[in-house]
Amino acid sequence: MSGIRILYLVAKNELRRSLFHPINLVLVGIIIVLIYVNTASYASVPKSTTIDPGSGGDVFILAYKNILWVLSYLMVIFVGFYGLMSVSEERFKHVIDVLIVKPLYRRDVIIGKFIGLSCLAFIISSLVLLLTFVLLTSVFRPPLSMGDFLLRILSLDFGLTMICSLTAGLAMLASLLFKNILTSASVFITYLFADWNGYILGRLHTPPISPYLLFGKMVFPISTGATWINLFNANSFMEWFGYALPYIAVLLLLTLLVVLLDCFILTKTDDTRMG
Amino acid sequence: MSNLIKIASKEFTDLLGNGMIHIVLATFLIYIFISLHQLIGVVNDSMSMALFINDTGIAASHTLFYVFMTYGAFVGVMIGYQAIAKDLYNDAMNTLITKPVYRDTIINGKLISIAVFLLLLMAIVTVFYTSAMFIIFGDHFASYLSSYIGLLPITIIVPLLYIMVFASLSMLISLVINSRPLGLTSSLLFVYISTLTASTNFAGVISQMFPGNQNYIYNLIVGWSPFGILLEIMDHTFMNDTSIIGIMDIQGDIFKLVLFAAVPILLAYTVFLRKDLS
Numbered sequence A: 001m002s003g004i005r006i007l008y009l010v011a012k013n014e015l016r017r018s019l020f021h022p023i024n025l026v027l028v029g030i031i032i033v034l035i036y037v038n039t040a041s042y043a044s045v046p047k048s049t050t051i052d053p054g055s056g057g058d059v060f061i062l063a064y065k066n067i068l069w070v071l072s073y074l075m076v077i078f079v080g081f082y083g084l085m086s087v088s089e090e091r092f093k094h095v096i097d098v099l100i101v102k103p104l105y106r107r108d109v110i111i112g113k114f115i116g117l118s119c120l121a122f123i124i125s126s127l128v129l130l131l132t133f134v135l136l137t138s139v140f141r142p143p144l145s146m147g148d149f150l151l152r153i154l155s156l157d158f159g160l161t162m163i164c165s166l167t168a169g170l171a172m173l174a175s176l177l178f179k180n181i182l183t184s185a186s187v188f189i190t191y192l193f194a195d196w197n198g199y200i201l202g203r204l205h206t207p208p209i210s211p212y213l214l215f216g217k218m219v220f221p222i223s224t225g226a227t228w229i230n231l232f233n234a235n236s237f238m239e240w241f242g243y244a245l246p247y248i249a250v251l252l253l254l255t256l257l258v259v260l261l262d263c264f265i266l267t268k269t270d271d272t273r274m275g
Numbered sequence B: 001m002s003n004l005i006k007i008a009s010k011e012f013t014d015l016l017g018n019g020m021i022h023i024v025l026a027t028f029l030i031y032i033f034i035s036l037h038q039l040i041g042v043v044n045d046s047m048s049m050a051l052f053i054n055d056t057g058i059a060a061s062h063t064l065f066y067v068f069m070t071y072g073a074f075v076g077v078m079i080g081y082q083a084i085a086k087d088l089y090n091d092a093m094n095t096l097i098t099k100p101v102y103r104d105t106i107i108n109g110k111l112i113s114i115a116v117f118l119l120l121l122m123a124i125v126t127v128f129y130t131s132a133m134f135i136i137f138g139d140h141f142a143s144y145l146s147s148y149i150g151l152l153p154i155t156i157i158v159p160l161l162y163i164m165v166f167a168s169l170s171m172l173i174s175l176v177i178n179s180r181p182l183g184l185t186s187s188l189l190f191v192y193i194s195t196l197t198a199s200t201n202f203a204g205v206i207s208q209m210f211p212g213n214q215n216y217i218y219n220l221i222v223g224w225s226p227f228g229i230l231l232e233i234m235d236h237t238f239m240n241d242t243s244i245i246g247i248m249d250i251q252g253d254i255f256k257l258v259l260f261a262a263v264p265i266l267l268a269y270t271v272f273l274r275k276d277l278s
Helices: A003-019 A024-040 A059-066 A068-092 A095-100 A106-139 A146-177 A181-197 A211-219 A237-268 B002-017 B020-043 B046-050 B056-089 B092-098 B103-137 B145-176 B180-197 B200-209 B214-223 B226-240 B244-249 B251-274
Strands: none
Touching: A003 A068, A003 A106, A024 A059, A024 A068, A024 A106, A024 B180, A024 B200, A059 A068, A059 A106, A059 A146, A068 A095, A068 A106, A068 A146, A068 A181, A068 A211, A068 B180, A095 A106, A106 A146, A106 A237, A146 A181, A146 A211, A146 A237, A181 A211, A181 B020, A181 B056, A181 B180, A211 A237, B002 B056, B002 B103, B020 B046, B020 B056, B020 B103, B046 B056, B056 B092, B056 B103, B056 B145, B056 B180, B056 B226, B092 B103, B103 B145, B103 B251, B145 B180, B145 B226, B145 B251, B180 B200, B180 B226, B200 B214, B214 B226, B226 B251
């Protein structure tokens, strides 16, 4: 079998397993409630309202800004735990032992799983953004410029997919480093707190190197001083893109680095058993 | 009673020897360090200090309360979940239930050890924090020491109850859901939902959907979220009214927290009694 075919099979299996997991019903339920509540707040806004005087952006696209943190955090929790489950649960059940005796490279197992989880993140993110668009258009109005809106929303889709993929990569790293499944889960939970709730790295004024900080800088590249430029209020898509490009590049590089590290650790691991 | 103490002490020893605790303690200390850095800014800002009646002791208690409250929920999930899950998966639970002990004694023992352990953890963090306050603020903090010490019971006991809510929920989930990562995700979802329902983006918008007194509906939603309850207690205790009357106001909130912690434990008894272990 060719390398691409192997990757495709592992990714397909990972995607199918995570996509049809019963807990996704809970995820879908929470997402629908969140989007419904957010959209309902727009029902009382006059349809003639165009630009928000406070931020300078189209009122339509600001609806995405309102729920950005809660939705992205929810997606990160889910995709991250699928990442944790994809390695640690398989090690615990010795599924990975079966996989690595097959004629495929260990790196293909990791890359395939990572691609599968990235596809899952892309599907969830696209559905969330699409559902918000449909509901918002029905109770409010369409965006002022559809072309500009599409560019911005596709960038948001890309950003959400990337942070979820990076988090899944980090979760896989935790489950490869710690043999005990509960320890790896605890490390991952502590990371979630430190990055997303406690904002520890942000408050330490470190360069943006974590998924949360990178995503924040990508969406809100200029957020200090008198001028605030972000994905929602930039005069044009290209204006935002010019500022966000370095952060997008770092996000891609960091993701690549984490996946390579995952591959390296699994390749060097002798004992794949889980405690 | 002796069985209960034996199980509790065994669980407590296990918790002390668990590698996860180093991660938890290190994170707490880093978080305390960052919060102290922010507290210096608050103490030097007269507008911020006006919120705390210009009392550094109250501001310091508020910061400590907030640290326990935010990271505590995550600690509760980790400790509560692993208390049951580790024994279920390394077959220790099978051995334990063949002994002449009631199954509810096992849960009680674990619950007591978690509470004692959390209290110890919070005491260590408090000692570290108080020492750091003396080093940074010196005599200035010493002059406000009485208000700081006066608020210390609330600063520790209320977040402890809050953490126990998530610990008991996680214990229940670990008995119900077999997959460990899935169980932890579900436990963490409760922390997420608790934080979400207390936010203005959620409770605020929902309250606007209903006619009548919107403040009442908003407070009703927030008042039934453990995170919202703690925010309410924080406002009552540290920002508005630190007199005994202010403390009396939070009795209802504390009762709700106890209820939130007790219900999952009662359910855990039922699930554990009916569960077939293998």
